[in-house]
Amino acid sequence: MSSEFLEVKDLYMYYRTRMGPLQAVDGVSFTMKQGETLALIGESGCGKSSLAKAMIRLLPRNVEVFRGHIYLDGEDLMEMSEDQFRKTVQWQRISMVAQAALNSLNPVIKVGEQVAEPLIVHKEVDKKTALEKAREVFSLVGIPETFVDRYSFELSGGMRQRTIIAMALIMNPEIIILDEPTSALDVLTQANIMNLLKKIRNESNISFILITHDVGLSSELADKVAVMYAGQIVELGDAESFYSSPLHPYSQKLMASVPTLRQDKTPEYIPGAPLSLINPPEGCRFADRCASRMDICSKKPPLVDLGEGRVVRCWLYAK
Amino acid sequence: MNNEALLVLKDLRKWYRIKRGFFGRTEYIRAVDGVSFSLNKGEAISLVGESGSGKTTLGRTILGLEKPTSGEIIFEGKDLTSLDSKTLAWYRRETGFVQQDPFGALPPFMTIMRILEEPMIINKVSKKERRERVYRALSEVRLTPVEDFVKKYPHMLSGGQQQRVVIARAIILNPKLIIADEPVSMLDASVRIEILTLLRELQRRHNLSIIYITHDLSTTRYFSEWIYVMYAGKIIEKSRTKELLKNPLHPYTKALLQAIPDPDAKNRFVFREIPPGEPPSLVNPPKGCRFNPRCVFAIKGLCDEKEPPEIEVEKDHLTSCWLYADSKK
Numbered sequence: 183m184s185s186e187f188l189e190v191k192d193l194y195m196y197y198r199t200r201m202g203p204l205q206a207v208d209g210v211s212f213t214m215k216q217g218e219t220l221a222l223i224g225e226s227g228c229g230k231s232s233l234a235k236a237m238i239r240l241l242p243r244n245v246e247v248f249r250g251h252i253y254l255d256g257e258d259l260m261e262m263s264e265d266q267f268r269k270t271v272q273w274q275r276i277s278m279v280a281q282a283a284l285n286s287l288n289p290v291i292k293v294g295e296q297v298a299e300p301l302i303v304h305k306e307v308d309k310k311t312a313l314e315k316a317r318e319v320f321s322l323v324g325i326p327e328t329f330v331d332r333y334s335f336e337l338s339g340g341m342r343q344r345t346i347i348a349m350a351l352i353m354n355p356e357i358i359i360l361d362e363p364t365s366a367l368d369v370l371t372q373a374n375i376m377n378l379l380k381k382i383r384n385e386s387n388i389s390f391i392l393i394t395h396d397v398g399l400s401s402e403l404a405d406k407v408a409v410m411y412a413g414q415i416v417e418l419g420d421a422e423s424f425y426s427s428p429l430h431p432y433s434q435k436l437m438a439s440v441p442t443l444r445q446d447k448t449p450e451y452i453p454g455a456p457l458s459l460i461n462p463p464e465g466c467r468f469a470d471r472c473a474s475r476m477d478i479c480s481k482k483p484p485l486v487d488l489g490e491g492r493v494v495r496c497w498l499y500a501k
Numbered sequence: 502m503n504n505e506a507l508l509v510l511k512d513l514r515k516w517y518r519i520k521r522g523f524f525g526r527t528e529y530i531r532a533v534d535g536v537s538f539s540l541n542k543g544e545a546i547s548l549v550g551e552s553g554s555g556k557t558t559l560g561r562t563i564l565g566l567e568k569p570t571s572g573e574i575i576f577e578g579k580d581l582t583s584l585d586s587k588t589l590a591w592y593r594r595e596t597g598f599v600q601q602d603p604f605g606a607l608p609p610f611m612t613i614m615r616i617l618e619e620p621m622i623i624n625k626v627s628k629k630e631r632r633e634r635v636y637r638a639l640s641e642v643r644l645t646p647v648e649d650f651v652k653k654y655p656h657m658l659s660g661g662q663q664q665r666v667v668i669a670r671a672i673i674l675n676p677k678l679i680i681a682d683e684p685v686s687m688l689d690a691s692v693r694i695e696i697l698t699l700l701r702e703l704q705r706r707h708n709l710s711i712i713y714i715t716h717d718l719s720t721t722r723y724f725s726e727w728i729y730v731m732y733a734g735k736i737i738e739k740s741r742t743k744e745l746l747k748n749p750l751h752p753y754t755k756a757l758l759q760a761i762p763d764p765d766a767k768n769r770f771v772f773r774e775i776p777p778g779e780p781p782s783l784v785n786p787p788k789g790c791r792f793n794p795r796c797v798f799a800i801k802g803l804c805d806e807k808e809p810p811e812i813e814v815e816k817d818h819l820t821s822c823w824l825y826a827d828s829k830k
Contacts, residue, residue: 219769225689338779368551369716373760373773380772395690398719398762403769421766439691441719442763443746448723451695455659 186253187216188357188389193250195236203246205459206232208413210250214406216356219383219390221404221421223397223436225456229413230393231281234359237391238278239267254356273300277355281362284342287334294320294330297349304353319348324378340371344378351382361393376402397440401425406491409433412467413459419492429494432468466497474498507677507710508540508563513572515555515562519784530783532558534734535572542677545704545711547721547742549757550731553780556714559731560680563712564596565589576678594624597671599681599700603663607655613639613666614651620674638669641706642699661692665699672703679704682714697724719761722746730754733781733791739811740818750820752776753792790823798824 193210196203206229214220222230235241237252239259252259259271280286288296297319298312307315317327323344334342343363350358360379364372380403382388392403400407407424409417409432417430428434435452442449454471457463465480466472472479478497486499513536516529532555540546550556561567563574565581574581581592600606607616617635626634639647642665655663664684671679681700685693701724704711713725721728721742728745730738730753738751749755756776762768776795781787787794793804800823809821814828 225691340779369718369757369760370551370775373775376762377772377775380769397690397764401764401766401768402762404766405769421769425764425766436691437764439694440764441694441722443719443722443758443761444763449694451698452691455661 186213187218187255188214189251189253190237191251191253193233193236193252194247195232195241195245196247197232197242198244198246199460201460203460205413205462207236208459208462210410210413210415212406212408212415212418214389214391217383217387217389218405219392219403220406220408221392221394221400222408222410223394223400224410225395227456227459228410229459230410231361233410234278234361234391234393238272238276238359239264240272240278269304273355274304274353275355276357276359277350277353278359279346279350279361279363282366283346284339284366287342287345289334291333292331293334293337293345294332296334297330297345297352300349300353315352316348319352322351322382323348338371339367340374343367343371343375347375347378347382355388357389357391359391359393362395363392364399365394365396372399379403397436398442409436412456412462414467414495415493416468416495417493419494420490423490423492429488429492429499430468430496431472431474431498435471466495505542506539507542507577509573509575510539510563511537511573511575513537513559513562513574514570515558515567516570521784528784531734531786532783533562533569534783534786536734536736537572538729538736538739540678540710540712542710543704543708544727545701545713545725546727546729547725548712548714548729548731549716549718549721551716551780553733553783554731555734555783556731557682560682560712560714564598564680565592590624594674595677597674597676597679599664599667599671599679599684601683602687603660603667604655606667607663609655611654612651613644613653613655613658616655616666617670617673620670624674634673635669638673641672641703642666642669644669660688661696664688664696668696668700668703672707672709675707676709678710678712680712680714683716684713685720686715686717693720700724717761718746718757719763730757733786734783735791735821737792737822738820744815744818748815748818750814750818750825751792751822752796752798752824754820790821800824 191211193207195207196205210233224230294313294316298316301307301312301315302309316330320327320330325341325344364375390403392400394400404421406420408415411432417433428437438450439452452471457467464482466483469475469479476497483495483497484500485493485495487493513533515533516531519528519530521528536559548556562569569582614635618631621631636647639650644650644665685696697720725742728740728742729736732753738754749758759773778795781791789805789807790809793799803823809823811819811821812825813819814825
């Protein structure tokens with residue numbers, strides 16, 4: 183049991199491949215308070231989207247290992263059966279805005295009906311009440327209520343993304359996972375959507391998990407930051423200390439690679455490429471690309487707790 | 502920097518004809534609508550704009566992949582709008598293209614060797630020289646050891662490596678101009694910087710001119726001398742890169758800059774001022790300034806009536822906005 187609102191503990195998800203298990207999520211642990219936003223950042227292929235899928239249990243068919251604990255309000259969701267999870271948690275307590283979801287709207291069904299659908303399916307609300315609720319959520323996300331009768335192709339990219347967010351909101355979830363919510367949008371539309379998410383956060387008690395590879399964007403919402411590398415969280419900390427002084431050599435490199443508009447620094451790139459998640463070495467997974475590599479890095483790096491919520495998986499900080 | 506113009510555009514337009522409505526009324530999508538600028542040898546321009554602003558069409562028109570509706574493209578003093586096939590072949594040798602999606606740009610059934618040889622076979626380069634040039638180009642884009650890469654097929658490479666092959670192909674005929682259309686938007690953040698740094702190095706080493714087409718203002722700072730901002734088919738602001746980022750003039754440019762976050766924990770408490778609405782239709786663009794319906798500074802009776810002229814507000818810093826009508830230099 184845990185006193186935290188959400189506690190993910192030692193979560194593993196491996197995919198079955200011909201070459202052996204692919205360790206997409208490999209022992210991930212973090213906690214969140216209610217109303218808090220966690221940004222999960224990392225390069226593509228580091229396992230961030232797999233972690234999202236594991237949390238909302240949208241598992242691909244080739245999952246080989248799926249274990250660990252996800253405590254929501256003290257209750258371990260991993261103990262639940264498929265059926266129970268689908269009936270009580272999925273989309274209802276934990277909801278998600280999937281990557282590139284704005285292209286997943288059904289073109290022949292009115293957007294209002296699509297947004298109302300979860301209510302009809304999961305809560306057995308009648309259609310009229312559900313559509314009424316859809317109108318409410320539409321105005322909350324800044325879409326004119328009359329748009330419920332439109333089709334997705336009549337909406338711009340920004341409006342479609344708002345529709346997807348409305349869909350995630352309609353069941354009043356406690357947690358919304360946002361997987362690259364703005365990656366297909368233009369700069370101004372992206373800023374608009376971020377404004378909207380900030381407004382939702384300010385006016386409700388929703389917790390967001392924001393998954394992105396864009397470090398600058400992550401700071402638009404994050405109270406807490408988790409950096410993922412090769413299936414593992416390598417650093418966890420609050421936004422203030424993370425953005426001003428990242429600790430893990432990978433986080434530092436990642437931060438140095440961000441082109442900035444307002445500071446005069448030349449962005450650097452991280453040499454090399456992430457390693458394969460099939461049979462990764464025992465030691466630190468970043469060691470081959472790390473400038474501070476030591477002999478001991480060939481051994482499994484410890485998770486060092488530096489206090490005040492800062493955790494880093496690196497030998498440099500081991501006492 | 503030498504100040505000799507390599508490429509000059511004069512009032513370039515590219516309109517696409519479309520049929521609309523019951524009687525098939527003919528209308529036009531004004532994708533590029535009156536663009537003029539000149540690009541010097543050895544300099545890089547960032548062409549910045551949102552999707553639908555016409556930046557890609559402009560790039561394709563400059564490359565000769567689209568026939569301009571009107572206006573002139575002058576390359577090394579030669580007018581390209583009335584090209585014969587011989588001049589076209591010459592022009593194709595002098596220009597290179599780096600596309601957005603590297604995997605889509607590389608034929609999947611050809612080895613890297615063959616992909617890079619192709620432009621030289623067309624231009625009748627001898628076999629021995631072809632091999633030498635392929636090896637040289639691959640080591641320039643740092644795909645080493647070269648022997649390993651020449652035998653591979655595109656799908657065997659990572660996205661960043663594929664984009665290096667595309668760049669190698671673009672430079673293999675020693676062109677003077679490279680057009681890079683969102684060359685890094687499909688790549689991971691850390692690989693982006695690597696590819697852009699490489700392009701910048703090649704530009705300096707070979708005195709190349711580059712038109713870097715992007716929606717991402719934050720990368721322009723390090724990779725171009727100039728930034729041109731496009732909105733609804735027109736260039737609305739032109740400036741040296743540092744000056745534009747420090748002192749944007751056009752309300753649209755200001756909004757773009759304001760919308761991009763640098764990593765900072767304070768961001769989460771800040772709401773950004775974003776102009777309302779969406780970019781206009783290119784079929785019926787608004788009268789006057791095309792940004793006027795979204796602009797908080799719009800002057801009634803002027804901005805929605807008359808198209809703003811290009812005004813040089815500071816030296817080398819021009820904008821098409823009525824707010825600066827009095828500050829003409």
